[in-house]
Amino acid sequence: MSTDPSPSESEVSPPVDPPEPGAADTAAAETEATEAQAPKRRVVWVVFAVAAVLWALDLLTKNLVVANLxxxxxxxxxxxLIYLQVIRNAGAAFSMATGMTWVLALIAIAVVVAIVWxxxxxRSVGxxxxxxxxxxxxxxxxTDRFFREPGFLRGHVVDFISAFVPNGQGFAIFNIADCGITVGGALIVLxxxxxxxxxxxxxxKKKEKA
Known part of the structure; x- marks a missing residue:
């Protein structure tokens, strides 16, 4: 009497262990976290790219006007519309707070540290x-506070843009750095x-949910 052949060991599939509870959720969470980091890194680089370009432009224009004007x-x-003339400013942007040079330098350092932090x-490009x-x-x-006369943390800032009329008669004389502070601050407020x-x-939306 013949009997059905038993399946060989190679034909028998090994048992598959069921996935551990929560494993799929953990993998999905890790994927989302990885995807979220990419735009975050890109936004961080926008900050430093914008800062580097405008900083270089500010240094270049200051050196040019000092050397030539x-x-x-x-x-x-x-x-x-614009008058170019060089003045040395011991105060803050637009010639404010003259005589507090070292205090203004420390405030600027604090601002830089805060922005980097x-x-x-x-997550916002704006x-x-x-x-x-x-x-x-x-x-x-x-940079001017550090490296220009009369000395470290007391250096006078180079201003050279007088709008509409010379000698700052219509508006305080300023520079490219002052423009960056003003435009950037206005954008953040907006x-x-x-x-x-x-x-x-x-x-x-946060207020509506609350």
């Missing part, structure tokens, strides 16, 4: 651009008014 009368450009948490502009402005004027937070979320 210092001690000369105001030079009109753009049909008199916040940059790690950024905030990244705004902070990059402010960072460049702080670094530009801080984003805040629109409810856009630095981490990419909407403050208005």
């Amino acid at each position: 210092e001690g000369q009368p105001p030079k009109p450009i753009l049909g008199g 916040i940059a790690r948490r950024l 905030w990244a651009i705004g902070l990059g502009l402010v960072l460049a402005g702080a670094l530009g004027n801080l 984003l805040s008014l629109l409810g856009r937070d630095y981490d990419g979320t909407s403050t208005r």
